[in-house]
Amino acid sequence: MKMLAPQEIVDVLKEAAGDAFKEARCTEWAEGVKGNKSRQVWIRLDRKALRPALKRLIEIHFPHLGVISCTDLGEEVELLYHLFVYYGVPHSEIMVTLAVSLPKTDLSIPTITDLIPGALVSEREKQEMMGIRVENIPDGRRMFLPDDFPEGVYPWRKDATGIPSDMVKELWTTGRENLKPPEGAGATEEEKKE
Amino acid sequence: MSFPMIPELLGQLLKKPATNPFPAPQLPPTITGYLKAVGEGKATMNPPVPVPPNMRGKMVYNRGTCIGCSLCIKVCPARAIELVPQTKKVRIFVSQCINCGQCTEVCPKNCLNLSDEFLIADTDRYSDKLVLG
Amino acid sequence: MNIGNLIMVVVGTGAMALFGIVAGLFYMGIDRVLVARMQARIGPPLRQPFIDMAKLMTKQNIVPANAIPWLFNAAPLVALASSISIMLYIPLGSFAPIFRGYGDLILIVYLLVIPALAMVVGGLASGSPYATIGAQREMVTMISYELPLATTIIAFAWKYAQLGLDNPFSLATVAATPIWSQVGPLGFVGCLLLLVTMILVTPGELGKIPFDTPEAETELAGGLLVEYSGRNLALFYLSLGVKAIVLTAVVVALFFPYNLSSYLAMSALPARLVDGAFFLVKIFVIMFFSVSLIRIAMARFRITQVVDVYWKYLGALSLVGLILVMVDSFIR
Amino acid sequence: MRLSQTLGKSLWTFLFNSGSCNGCEIEMVAAVTPRYDVERFGLKLVGSPRHADLLLITGPVTRKMAPRLKLVYEQMPDPKIVVCVGVCGISGGTFYDSYNLAGPVDQIIPVDVYVPGCPPRPEAIIHGVVTALAKLEQAEKVS
Amino acid sequence: MTISSIAQHLPALLIAVPLLTAFLTPLIGGVNRTLRMLWVALGISATSAIGLALAWKVFTTGTVLYVFGAAAVGQVLPMDSGGIPIRIIFEVDAFSALMIVIASISAFAITMYSLVSESECSGQDGFYALLFLLVVGIMGMVATGDLFNFFVFLEISSLAGAALVAYRVDKGVAVEAGLKYALLSTLGALCVLIAIGLLFAQYNALNLATLASRLQFTTLDKIALALLIVPLAMKCGAVPMHFWTPDTYATAPSSITALLVVSSQASLYGLFRVLFSLYGHLVQFNYATFGWFVIILGVLSMFVGVTMAIPQKDVKRLMAYHAVSQTGYMLLGVGVGLAVLGNRSALNAYGLTAMAGGIFHIINHAMYKGLLFLTAGAIFYRTGTRNLNKLGGLGHTMPWTMVFFMIGALAIAGIPPFNGFASKLMIYESVFRFSPFLSIVAMVVSILTLASFVKVFHSIFMGPRREEFAAAREVPAAMIFGMALLAVVVMLFGLFPQTFIDGMITPAVTALVDRGAYISAILGGH
Amino acid sequence: MKTLEIKKTAPYTTQIGPAHPALKEPVMFTFELEGERIRKADFAPGKAHRGIEWMGLRRNCVQIVYLAERICGICGITHSLSFCRAIEQVAQIQVSNRAHYIRTIVGELERIHSHLLWAGVAAHELGFDSAFYLAWRVRENVMDLLEYLTGNRVHYAIIQIGGVRRDITPDMVPKIEESLKFFEGVYGKLASIFLDDTTIQMRCRDCGVLTPEEALKLCPVGPTARASGVRKDVRVDHPYAAYADLELQPVTPDQLTGEIRGDVYDRIIVRLLEVKQSIGIIRQCLAQMPDGPILAVPKMALLLAQLKKAEGEAVGRHEAPRGEVMHYVRMGKQESPVAWKVKASSYSNYMSWVPMLEGEQVADIPIIVASIDPCISCTDRVTIVGDQGAQVWTKEELHRLSVEKTRQLQLG
């Protein structure tokens, strides 16, 4: 197997993504005495290029999908597909992150489970946690949240559809208000507010 | 057919058990009686497995030196510390503390420390022993 | 049966029940202590099973909503009563069985089915689906060990019938003429195979690892007994204890019917005591090998493997044993 | 239900994980293994709440587990003891606020003894059980 | 009529009373329902009482001979019976008496049961008429001492049986099953008739005893033997001719099924009669062959029956297959006896016990299997289904039925202290001397049977209450009475087997083995 | 109505597992069975979902380190290490090499403890409690050592952003050496008990097979992937901590048996071999440990201030005993992260249950489920549900299936 360098991967994927390609960044990070470097490629794409880019990546080396991360950036939501190629050969693995921004008005993304079946767990999680709509997902049920969890509430959102404060249970306060006042303390009124 | 466990088991019959008999090898007739006897020195309690130095056990708080700077509260990952505004001292809930020791490191006055005491079960989670300060 | 006899039977039954329960719990205790020691633990006190029973007796006895109450409550009683009743047919040391004239091996084998059946019925009556699977597996296990068990017993009977003895199925006959002295070298090998069979059938009958599939906790959360609590649970445990004694006593009676007293030339009372003690020791040895050691030295079988092991391997083993015993008789 | 002398000497135990990090869970399991061997106190782990006298519970009680915890508690025959192991079951610990927690444990079922620690060492758990036994003995005296 | 004359005419009454009841039922039934019920109850009570009394007489005083229309009982049969051979002669020896006991008890319990279980169906009069006819057939088959009469009664029982199977005319299946049964029975009867013809042509006699004393074992005799064995084995449901039993047993009303079991036992009786009494001395050089033939038939029935039973979904089909399996035990026991008939020492050592076991199993089987079919009927009565997958949770509402079922199931599985164990024990403990492997098979089949019934027990009675059976209650008292009666018998036989063995079984075995006695009872000193 | 309710609740009440040696996070499985054979398997985790990521976004990074540690109590270092590595990359904090080596040593000790723990649990699932006790008895030694090095048996609290909180001083080394010798001594015994025992072989060989193809497509990690021949190990592929300096090869079962079958037995092999590998790694680390400070920013207040200025995104990874763990962190000039995504190893391995379970027997569920070493080993919590997916399994069906099994056995 001929192994491509990070920049070469960027080039290949850029070609595959065409005009949907937005930006790319290669980073390195070294740890240890010998200073061996780990290499990461971050590519930001438009939604429509996700599958072509992924298909191209699969041709390079069948990638291992770590997870799909997700960030609420206010107006948009960014999905990051963390993929790994060239594993199995010491120190040569490259992390390729494909990042796709979705406007909150249209949070839909095609599934990649037909290409990488193992993405299902992650896609299901994105649906329930961030309210992403994964198109053609083979199994769209909830994964982590209880069945009685309210519809339209997404824990990872930072806007009005996030967790409302009345859903948050402050476990730590339980029983504390009944405590006797500390020695030498005066009024206990303020404490009770806690 | 091979059963490598059998010789191991039979061999163990002749050896000493690996159990540390804390607090007593088997249950004494009554716990209260036993504890009383231990207290009076009439019975000896087997100690737990010795803990290493620097084991992070129950918090101890030197209320006197505390200056109420709230640094400990800032780093505490478990909301185990609260400031009592009237006294400008803190109060630590042992039953909430996860023994991370972060507060002890951050305290400028060294008034927080983790001891090696860990047998702190109680019937009341806010008992005097478990609320410091 | 005259009055004197009747009193004897009643007193004897009471004594046997007491002996069965006490010995059953006692051996459970020994088993637990020994197992703990072999696993490098201190283990519970010897009297732990007694404490457990005493505690269970004082606990709440819950009858689940789906259960058929009377059946649910009757099952443990039947299990214990039937286990105890088997005691009456079993010789203990030099004490002949109370029902010496009636019982024989086959009766014992079928009586042994009853406690297991009671457990199955109780489990089913509790209405829990886990108990249901447990019950099915219990039945499958029962079917599985039936073949080697039946073969062993028939082999014994065949041999004794061949010798022209009157009651080939009676344990008394076996006790009077230990099998080992009646066979040639081939038959000796055959008997050894039968002994192995019985040693391995015992954990199956008692539902111990590796044949504890019906109760397999990891799979069925306690299987048949999930829903039982308090007194009912205690009764089941007692019946298992008694059953363990019965089974090992059967193995002892079949293969090691020897008594010390005949070698030591002792008079009546001490002889009985010595034999009694010797009997307890023999039970202990069998129990140690066929229950304690095996149950901690292996992994549990799958239900299909239980069937395989019993039907294919032990079935074949016991049949070979039987054939060896037969051939041995014919060539002698 | 009458408390009996024997209850404490034969505590059959049911472990319940209400969504803990497993830390307390493994320490409880470790308490069963040869080094600590709780069986020497007559304590035995059982597979069905119906058989249990003692409920050892860990975790801050997730919303999915809260009804189950209640059910398990109800399924246990009287008399029963509950020991809450680990601070996250006592007060939330690090998980002191969340949208998906219904705890702490004593908000769902009554708790007899709390064993603080994150996680408590196996011996601390043993100490917790012993504390429960002492409490039991006191209750016996009263009744 | 005085008591003694009743006693004297017991054999005649045994046939006459049910026959009379049968014919008068439509008449009386026409008057009113209650009256009919009373009449039926009276009729069956009388029949059973007569049967039991006759059996008692046989067991206490020995073989009873009765010739219809003969002036003196002693002068039964002219040696040259050439003139009119068709003359009704009853010869009731201990074996016959045993069968009569079975038939009496079962018929009584079943009829009482059916008084309620069938009360909601139409065509009551016909039903009871047929039922009594069936009883007549059964009684006649086991009591007659004449081959042709045997054929006649066989026909009566077959036709009545077939009609009863088809009784629930509203169901197409039932009619079909009835036809099947009728067809097979008729074919079988035809074979029997041909055999009778062959024998009559050669020996000019129809009386069993006479024939037996004259038989030469010519080729024709051999053909006749085959023609007798095959249909009888088929009627008793032995493998490989068992195929009709599941259909018939499953579709007939349960009370009838229970009675059909008795009727098939009567065929078994016929089979043993033919083998032992008629051909007994002729096959003696071949005892082993014939014995093995029966044994193999038995082992096959045992195994095939039980393995076919386990997957069944229909309770009654399942029970039917078990009936096949249980028949195997009888064949096994008696077969072993037959195989060693020529070997005195073996016969005494275990052959007789094996036979006794087999024959004891006949009566036991009739009792517990009857009981089981009645419980199945009770369940159907309340739920309207026999499908195991649909049933469930009835233990909550039908405790008595459940208890009876448990008794029946434990008995059929041969669990002490129920009667099935008693007879199976005799089989296990004797046939092993013949071949140890037979005992092992028998024991394993028992456990399989048990497993199968645990499954049935669970499917029907266990589990949570079912909504669809919310209305199911315990069945009415008369049905409980019918089941209870059989259950009590099952328990009695199980608890005190020795009494029954000594009193009834051993004489029956002796009667069967001692062919000379059978012949000389009729022909006088030989 | 009563029946309906019962049907609904019955499996729920019974699924409550005895939580015993098997450390179980409640996961619920759904099976479609044919007799005792599994036709289709499905699972539903999330009973332990505490909303940790959500909590994290309300805390400062120092607090999150300890929160992350408590994602799971089995790998006390895994999540805090991964989180710290991500933060360090975002804030460009250079960790000293000494700290890297200490992190590695603790990480490998954790692997030993975790694999022993797993071996015990697996043995327990097989009903082989003696092996369970033995494995855990040996494990206590690692626990002692971990406590000695870090101050706690489970949540070590040794990782901090920028390094580690406790040093391994020269006087501690003999004790580590002693333990390593002990493990080496006992390793042969453990290996023989787990690999040679006939009953274990009977239960584990060719049971729960995951083909290499599936192991690639379903993205499992750690021993689950390696046992199926997918050579994937973060320690090897991705140079980090002291692993960056070591010569490592991923462990695959063919190293012992010469073949890869991808069954439960292979997973046992991989884990046992990894224990041996870990001992070697610790040895090397001890030998090569460089000097230096252990914490880049020892003052927490300073650290917090520095992090408040950080901006950017990074992924921190670590090869946990169960496989790769990754934390994606994005910082945006505020105290708390803007995004924090945790991926635990079991998260990646869940999917491989399905092909492993399908076609196997009910009795094999526990060991197969345990074989990926989820933090949910006890399938007592399995609910056996529905024939056709939706409806809940009724007892009749359960029963019928077991009966069919019985018949199959008798005819077969």
Ligand code: SF4
């Ligand atoms: S950090 Fe120390 S001095 Fe400051 S409030 Fe906390 S305990 Fe007091």
Ligand code: SF4
């Ligand atoms: S040790 Fe940790 S959890 Fe406990 S009070 Fe200190 S900072 Fe908070």
Ligand code: SF4
């Ligand atoms: S299956 Fe194992 S873990 Fe579960 S309760 Fe039983 S012994 Fe404990």
Ligand code: SF4
């Ligand atoms: S108390 Fe701590 S160790 Fe225990 S379960 Fe909770 S978070 Fe985990």
Ligand code: SF4
């Ligand atoms: S890591 Fe996942 S499962 Fe755990 S709390 Fe966070 S979101 Fe829930």
Ligand code: SF4
């Ligand atoms: S893989 Fe499991 S044990 Fe390891 S860190 Fe994750 S949850 Fe914990």
Ligand code: SF4
């Ligand atoms: S010593 Fe420095 S870091 Fe610590 S509290 Fe004071 S100013 Fe802050």
Ligand code: SF4
């Ligand atoms: S698998 Fe491990 S990390 Fe994941 S939720 Fe379970 S315990 Fe936590």
